[in-house]
Amino acid sequence: MGLGPCPSRVFGYTRHSSSRMSSSSPSYRELQNQVNALQSQLDEQNRTLIEQHKRFEERDRRFKAMMNFFAQNYQGHLPSNLAMFNNSPVSDQGSVPTNETNSQRQEGCG
Numbered sequence: 759m760g761l762g763p764c765p766s767r768v769f770g771y772t773r774h775s776s777s778r779m780s781s782s783s784p785s786y787r788e789l790q791n792q793v794n795a796l797q798s799q800l801d802e803q804n805r806t807l808i809e810q811h812k813r814f815e816e817r818d819r820r821f822k823a824m825m826n827f828f829a830q831n832y833q834g835h836l837p838s839n840l841a842m843f844n845n846s847p848v849s850d851q852g853s854v855p856t857n858e859t860n861s862q863r864q865e866g867c868g
Contacts, residue, residue, distance in 0.1 A: 769792055
C-alpha cells in the first residue's frame with residue numbers, strides 16, 4: 759500500500775510470529791539496537807534537510823535583495839510578472855532637465 763518497508767525487510771526476518779519465541783527471533787536488545795540505528799539515520803537526514811532549508815532560504819533572501827536592487831534602479835516600467843518587486847522612484851534631485859545639458863546649465867549659472 760505504499761506505507762514504507764515492511765518489518766520483515768527492516769528487521770531481516772521472514773517467519774510469522776508464533777505464540778512461543780524461537781531461537782531465530784531477534785532479541786529485544788537486537789531490536790532496540792536496530793531502532794536506535796534507524797533513529798540515528800533519521801536524525802542525520804533531518805539535520806541535512808534543515809541545513810539545506812537554511813541554505814535555500816539564504817539564497818532566496820539574496821535573490822530578492824538583488825531583484826529589489828535592480829527594480830529600484832531600473833529606468834522604466836517593470837513587466838507585470840515582476841510587480842512584487844517595488845519599483846520605488848529614484849530621487850531626481852540635482853539632475854539636469856531633459857532639454858538642456860550639464861554644460862548649458864553651468865553656463866547659465868555663471
